[in-house]
Amino acid sequence: MGGTSSKLPKDLLSEYQELTFLTKQEILMAHKIFSELQDRENGLYSSRVSMEKILTLPELKSNPFRKRICHVFSTSDMKDGSLSFEDFLDLLSAFSDSATLEIKSHYAFRIFDFDDDGTLDARDLEKLVNSLTGETDDTRLTGEEMRQLISNILEESDIDKDGTVNLSEFQHVISRSPDFVSSFKIVL
Amino acid sequence: MAHLSYFSPALANQRSSKVSVGPAESWSSDLSRDSCEYYQTEIFGLLPSSQAHRRLHAETLADDQDQSLLDRVSWNPSVPLRDLPVCLQDKRDIRERQPLQRCSIGYWDSWRRSQQKTRRRLKEHVGGAVSGLLPWRHTLHKIEGDCSYASIQSYELNLCTKLEYPIKHLRIKHCFHPGIVLKQPSMFESAAESGQRVDTKPRASRQQLPRVPLRDLPVCLQDKRDIRERQPLQRCSIGYWDSWRRSQQKTRRRLKEHVGGAVSGLLPWRHTLHKIEGQFGVGVKAYFVFLRYLLCLNLLYCVIIAGSVLTPTLVFAQNSSTHGSLGFQNFSFKDFFVGSGVLESSPVFHSFYTRGSLDLDCLNTPILFLLGMFSVLFLSIIMVVRRTVVGYKHSWLTGNRFNSNLSYKVFCGWDFCIQNPQAASLKQNFVRNELRMDLEEQTFQQRVQQRSLRHWVQLIFLRILLNVLVLVLLGSSFILIHFAIQTSQTKCENHWTLCLMLEYLPPITMTTVNYILPHVFSKISEFEDYSLTIQLNLTLIRSIFLKLASLGIYLFFFINAQESPEQHKCRENAFGKEMYKLTIFNLLECFFNAFCVAYPRMLLVERFPSSKLAQLLGKKQFEISFNVLDLVNSQTVTWVGVFYCPLLPAINTIRLLLLFYVKKFTVVRCSVPAQRMFRTASSSVLFHFMLLLGLFMAVVTLVVNINRFDQGGCGPFEGNRTVFTVTSVCIKTLPDPVQSTISYISSEAFAFTLILAEVVILTSYVSRGRANRKAIERLKDMLVMCSSDKRFLVKQHSTIMRRQQRTR
Numbered sequence: 001m002g003g004t005s006s007k008l009p010k011d012l013l014s015e016y017q018e019l020t021f022l023t024k025q026e027i028l029m030a031h032k033i034f035s036e037l038q039d040r041e042n043g044l045y046s047s048r049v050s051m052e053k054i055l056t057l058p059e060l061k062s063n064p065f066r067k068r069i070c071h072v073f074s075t076s077d078m079k080d081g082s083l084s085f086e087d088f089l090d091l092l093s094a095f096s097d098s099a100t101l102e103i104k105s106h107y108a109f110r111i112f113d114f115d116d117d118g119t120l121d122a123r124d125l126e127k128l129v130n131s132l133t134g135e136t137d138d139t140r141l142t143g144e145e146m147r148q149l150i151s152n153i154l155e156e157s158d159i160d161k162d163g164t165v166n167l168s169e170f171q172h173v174i175s176r177s178p179d180f181v182s183s184f185k186i187v188l
Numbered sequence: 189m190a191h192l193s194y195f196s197p198a199l200a201n202q203r204s205s206k207v208s209v210g211p212a213e214s215w216s217s218d219l220s221r222d223s224c225e226y227y228q229t230e231i232f233g234l235l236p237s238s239q240a241h242r243r244l245h246a247e248t249l250a251d252d253q254d255q256s257l258l259d260r261v262s263w264n265p266s267v268p269l270r271d272l273p274v275c276l277q278d279k280r281d282i283r284e285r286q287p288l289q290r291c292s293i294g295y296w297d298s299w300r301r302s303q304q305k306t307r308r309r310l311k312e313h314v315g316g317a318v319s320g321l322l323p324w325r326h327t328l329h330k331i332e333g334d335c336s337y338a339s340i341q342s343y344e345l346n347l348c349t350k351l352e353y354p355i356k357h358l359r360i361k362h363c364f365h366p367g368i369v370l371k372q373p374s375m376f377e378s379a380a381e382s383g384q385r386v387d388t389k390p391r392a393s394r395q396q397l398p399r400v401p402l403r404d405l406p407v408c409l410q411d412k413r414d415i416r417e418r419q420p421l422q423r424c425s426i427g428y429w430d431s432w433r434r435s436q437q438k439t440r441r442r443l444k445e446h447v448g449g450a451v452s453g454l455l456p457w458r459h460t461l462h463k464i465e466g467q468f469g470v471g472v473k474a475y476f477v478f479l480r481y482l483l484c485l486n487l488l489y490c491v492i493i494a495g496s497v498l499t500p501t502l503v504f505a506q507n508s509s510t511h512g513s514l515g516f517q518n519f520s521f522k523d524f525f526v527g528s529g530v531l532e533s534s535p536v537f538h539s540f541y542t543r544g545s546l547d548l549d550c551l552n553t554p555i556l557f558l559l560g561m562f563s564v565l566f567l568s569i570i571m572v573v574r575r576t577v578v579g580y581k582h583s584w585l586t587g588n589r590f591n592s593n594l595s596y597k598v599f600c601g602w603d604f605c606i607q608n609p610q611a612a613s614l615k616q617n618f619v620r621n622e623l624r625m626d627l628e629e630q631t632f633q634q635r636v637q638q639r640s641l642r643h644w645v646q647l648i649f650l651r652i653l654l655n656v657l658v659l660v661l662l663g664s665s666f667i668l669i670h671f672a673i674q675t676s677q678t679k680c681e682n683h684w685t686l687c688l689m690l691e692y693l694p695p696i697t698m699t700t701v702n703y704i705l706p707h708v709f710s711k712i713s714e715f716e717d718y719s720l721t722i723q724l725n726l727t728l729i730r731s732i733f734l735k736l737a738s739l740g741i742y743l744f745f746f747i748n749a750q751e752s753p754e755q756h757k758c759r760e761n762a763f764g765k766e767m768y769k770l771t772i773f774n775l776l777e778c779f780f781n782a783f784c785v786a787y788p789r790m791l792l793v794e795r796f797p798s799s800k801l802a803q804l805l806g807k808k809q810f811e812i813s814f815n816v817l818d819l820v821n822s823q824t825v826t827w828v829g830v831f832y833c834p835l836l837p838a839i840n841t842i843r844l845l846l847l848f849y850v851k852k853f854t855v856v857r858c859s860v861p862a863q864r865m866f867r868t869a870s871s872s873v874l875f876h877f878m879l880l881l882g883l884f885m886a887v888v889t890l891v892v893n894i895n896r897f898d899q900g901g902c903g904p905f906e907g908n909r910t911v912f913t914v915t916s917v918c919i920k921t922l923p924d925p926v927q928s929t930i931s932y933i934s935s936e937a938f939a940f941t942l943i944l945a946e947v948v949i950l951t952s953y954v955s956r957g958r959a960n961r962k963a964i965e966r967l968k969d970m971l972v973m974c975s976s977d978k979r980f981l982v983k984q985h986s987t988i989m990r991r992q993q994r995t996r
Contacts, residue, residue, distance in 0.1 A: 019402055019412045023449065062612035063604065075408050086409040093403070095604065098445065106406040108599070125598070132601050133620040134613070141620065145627055149594060152630070157595040159968055160975035170599065177596040183603040187462070 020093035021103075029188050030092055033057070034085050051081035054088075059186050064131040068111045095186035104184045105174040109167050119164035125150050236980055237973035295641065401438075455480070457848070464855065467611050468810070472855060475812050476848070478875070482823055483844045485571065489564050489830070489837035496560030497834050500553050501541045525772060526691050526765070536768070536839075538760040538832045539902035550918040554904040558911065561831050565890075568827065568883055576876040594626055629719045651716050658712060662734060665701040666741050672697040673745050694766075695773035698738050702821075706731040706814055725874075728813055732878050735821050736885060742766075743828065743889050747896060758902035760832045763893065767829025767836060774822050775843045782850045782858075790858040810859040815851070816875050824882030828889050 008031050016027050037049050037057075051070045060066045070081035073091040083091070093099060094107045113120055114127045126146060133139055141149065157165050157173045165173075174180050232238060319325075402412050452458070457480065465473040524531070534540060541557055601619045606612050639647075672693045680687040689696075709730045713723040746763060786808055793802045826840045894911050905911055919927060932938055 016409075019409055019416075021403055023445075058607050062606060062609045063602075064612070064616075065602065073408070075410065090408050094406075100404055103404060103406050112599070129598060129623070132598065132616065133623070134616040139616065139620060141623065145624065148627055148630070149598075149623060152594045152627075153598055156593065160971040162975045162979060173595045173599055176593075177600045180596075180600040183600060183605065186604050 016089055020089055021096045021098045022089065022093050026092065026096065026188065027089065030089060031085070033188060034088050048076060048082040048084050049088075051083075054081075054083055059188065064135075065111050068114065072107065072110045092186065092188065095184065097181075097185050097187065101175065101181055102171070104181060105171045106167070108174070108180075108184060109170045119166050120170065121164040122150050122154070125153060125165075231981075231984070234980070236976040401441075460852065462605075464852070465605055467608055468855065471812050472810060475815055476851070478816060479819060479844060479848055479851070482819060483841060483848070485568070486826070486837045486841040486844060488567070490841060492564055492567075493560055493830075493834050493837060496556050496563070497541065498535060500556050501535075504553065525688060526769065532761060532765075536833060536835045537764045538834070539758050541834070541904045542902075550921050552914075554911075554914045555918055557904045558915070561834075564830060564837075565827070565883075565887060572876060572879050572883055576873065576880055579873040579876055594623070597622060597626070625720055629721070632719055647717055654712055654716055658709065658730060661705060661708065662730075662737070665705060665734070666738065668701065669694065669697050669738055669741055670745065673742065692769065692773060694742060695770050698742065698770075699773065699777050701738065702731075702735055702818075705734055706817075709734075724813075728817075728874065731814065731817055732881075735817055736824070736878075736881060739821065739824060739828075740885060747889075747892060760903055764829060764832030764836075767825055768833050768839070770825050771822065771829070771836065771839055771843060774818075774825075775846065778847055778850055782854050786854050786858040807860045808858055810855050817878070820875065820878045820882055823879065824886060827883055827886035831890055831893070 008028065013024065013027060016022065017024060020027075022030070034049070037053050051067070051074075054070055055061065055066050060069065063069070067081065069091065070083060071079070073087045073094075074081050074083055075087055076082045076084075094103055109120070112124060112128050114124045120128075129146065129149060130140055133141060140146075154163065154165070157169050159169050159172070160166075402416055405412060405415070407415075457476075461473055461476055464476060531537070532539065541553065597619075601622075603615060606615055676690055676693045678690075680690045706727065710723075710727045713727050716723070716726075718726065746766065789808055792799070793807050796802050822840070822843070826836050829836045905914070919930060922930075
């Protein structure tokens with residue numbers, strides 16, 4: 001692959017259409033935006049775009065979970081959250097409006113699992129709530145409220161009473177809310 | 189502890205020869221998976237699930253979390269003591285402990301519980317007496333003793349197989365897809381490493397892999413490619429039929445997606461709604477989506493009416509003098525607003541649709557008119573019921589509508605469509621406020637539990653007083669509307685603008701009342717000391733009642749009024765004119781609201797933020813519920829009036845189109861997002877139900893009106909040709925078997941049979957639901973047991989590992 005190829009080869013395009021939930025127009029739009037991000041990097045044409053560049057996208061800029069999203073979808077060995085074009089497509093596919101509830105809930109679970117241990121324990125939940133309400137001191141919940149909230153969440157969703165929320169319990173909670181699919185969406 | 193030596197590697201090596209030496213492999217014991225040898229190990233007796241029935245005597249408890257299991261089994265006060273599977277002494281201990289808890293319960297709950305106990309005892313006495321009277325008890329008992337063993341065994345087997353499936357899930361805690369176990373417990377390894385493990389899976393689950401479409405797998409693209417490469421190797425073992433079927437499914441799915449994409453591409457205003465959603469959230473977008481839905485519905489009505497009502501009349505019109513162009517010279521501005529003059533003999537109103545030259549027995553303009561109108565109403569019923577049921581199923585799934593569910597608020601709390609930083613901080617504010625409100629509600633509930641009797645009496649008295657106040661307000665507003673209607677009927681001699689105002693007095697009164705009173709209701713409900721959700725819903729219910737009832741009174745008045753015959757020769761037209769006036773006035777009111785109330789208020793707050801008035805008013809919030817109520821109200825008016833003013837859907841379509849842009853202007857320029865987050869799923873059920881109520885009211889009014897206008901003065905049903913005669917003439921021309929079928933279907937016997945069949949089907953569904961709920965409870969208990977077993981085993985394992993490392 002030499003130079004900045006601005007066109008996507010046809011067989012790759014059809015393969016992406018088969019393996020993701022994106023339509024042809026969405027894939028081409030993603031390719032255009034990704035190429036712009038790549039061109040903005042000072043330096044050689046690299047196949048991965050660093051996390052800081054990805055976070056300048058308007059869709060991700062105001063999202064409190066933006067760093068977690070990059071880490072979850074990144075397949076780089078250095079674990080630095082950089083995304084290749086295919087990682088970017090994975091991201092858009094999981095957040096598209098034709099993705100199934102199972103896919104979305106799976107990725108949501110991984111995004112909310114801040115310490116990557118496969119379960120949501122009290123520390124993960126606390127970080128999640130802080131991301132939702134705002135990170136500054138005057139926007140956080142007080143310690144007492146946080147304790148009450150986390151004990152309520154665990155009481156409601158921890159079915160096997162082991163103190164953590166695992167994937168099945170998370171999916172059980174999500175499946176009861178029909179608004180999740182419409183709010184867990186990023187459209188370019 | 190001697191029993192733990194079973195798991196030490198030395199002993200394991202002695203027992204079996206194929207165990208390898210490494211610490212990780214020492215777990216592969218020689219207990220075969222299929223035989224149940226592990227039930228006979230010593231450690232099985234120590235597992236928490238085996239100990240659960242013995243725990244009640246325990247002096248000290250090792251785990252805090254096991255305490256909760258203990259509490260659930262033994263401390264649940266609503267379970268009668270007889271139902272506990274413990275010995276007599278334990279039951280006595282529990283009963284002693286129970287009164288200590290009762291002080292924190294409250295008088296109301298304890299009284300209710302004692303009532304339940306008395307009722308239960310009475311039921312048991314009566315049941316015992318009745319079964320004592322039954323004959324052949326002894327014979328049946330003997331028969332049962334011989335034959336029951338086989339049935340019990342088969343029942344147990346069934347239950348075991350049913351419960352086995354969820355246990356398989358629990359064994360692998362991090363398994364995320366039942367069809368593919370590509371990644372074992374350490375969740376996020378790459379596919380290359382775990383690729384070898386796929387081959388160790390039994391054949392059955394490997395064949396399950398290709399059934400899931402590749403897109404639905406939650407792995408990265410490269411992993412999907414690897415899986416796809418492996419798939420053709422497996423396909424030879426599948427067979428041509430399966431692969432053909434699968435490719436057909438794929439093509440069908442793609443076709444469905446294409447069609448869905450094309451249809452949603454046709455929907456207008458997608459970009460606008462996307463922007464609004466990003467700025468104001470999902471709730472406001474839901475309002476605009478509802479508006480667009482009503483617009484499409486009205487457009488559909490226009491098409492139906494144009495095809496079945498308008499076209500035949502225009503094509504087969506008799507050239508009579510009433511269709512002359514007498515009006516065009518005398519057209520005045522007033523006619524547009526009141527519907528008189530040239531509009532009266534135009535296609536807008538009922539009188540235009542006379543019986544034309546198409547005069548066959550079963551195919552004439554009146555029949556087509558009827559068919560068109562009834563198909564409009566029938567279509568509305570189907571679509572609204574379908575939307576209500578779908579929404580109801582969703583909100584039933586979320587559990588109690590009025591209780592807060594904190595977990596899904598936290599897990600589904602963030603709206604990923606937001607792109608604007610201000611919108612993001614706004615959303616964070618919402619979420620924080622919502623969580624705080626729910627936590628406060630919880631402490632509120634706890635406070636409610638501790639209310640004293642005197643407080644309760646005071647509160648009930650206050651609530652009754654406030655409800656009486658609400659009724660008084662409703663009653664006075666109805667009287668006001670009645671008075672306005674009566675005044676508008678008097679003949680006016682003044683200038684035409686004053687006459688116009690007089691004619692419009694009823695709609696003006698209704699709109700003013702409908703605007704002011706809901707705000708008053710929301711203020712009143714603050715004093716009633718309910719939780720916030722109940723307050724909101726109570727206000728909504730009262731406002732719904734106000735709007736529908738005021739419309740109902742309006743119609744009721746017209747139905748009962750005694751008009752002088754020469755003033756209204758054509759009573760159908762008069763009725764249609766009222767509905768027309770209501771619709772036109774709705775449009776005027778919305779313009780007025782946007783440009784003369786909301787925009788100046790916004791300008792005031794922006795230009796003079798420090799003035800007292802601006803601080804008092806504040807920026808207007810877009811109140812979604814009240815706006816949706818307005819939409820429902822106007823749609824009800826359309827349904828009521830469509831029979832007598834056939835072009836009303838067309839007028840409504842134009843009105844909705846203008847309304848969209850006016851509301852968009854109001855939202856984007858003049859409002860701030862509401863402080864309280866809008867729960868789309870639960871409240872939309874309420875709105876669709878209101879739509880259904882409005883439709884019901886429209887149908888009732890139509891039926892009453894058809895009966896009333898027996899001798900029609902104008903239109904397709906004038907003179908002797910009423911609705912009933914026209915239809916009966918048509919039915920008589922049909923062949924005999926069809927006639928007898930129709931008469932059978934419309935008889936009472938058929939209706940009775942239908943209702944009976946529905947009751948039987950409903951009962952079977954309800955009992956199935958109940959049985960499922962019991963099974964869910966049992967499964968939940970099993971889950972808790974299995975999880976505590978697992979924790980126990982993990983602890984033992986780590987203890988052994990530590991001991992091994994120490995001894996090395």
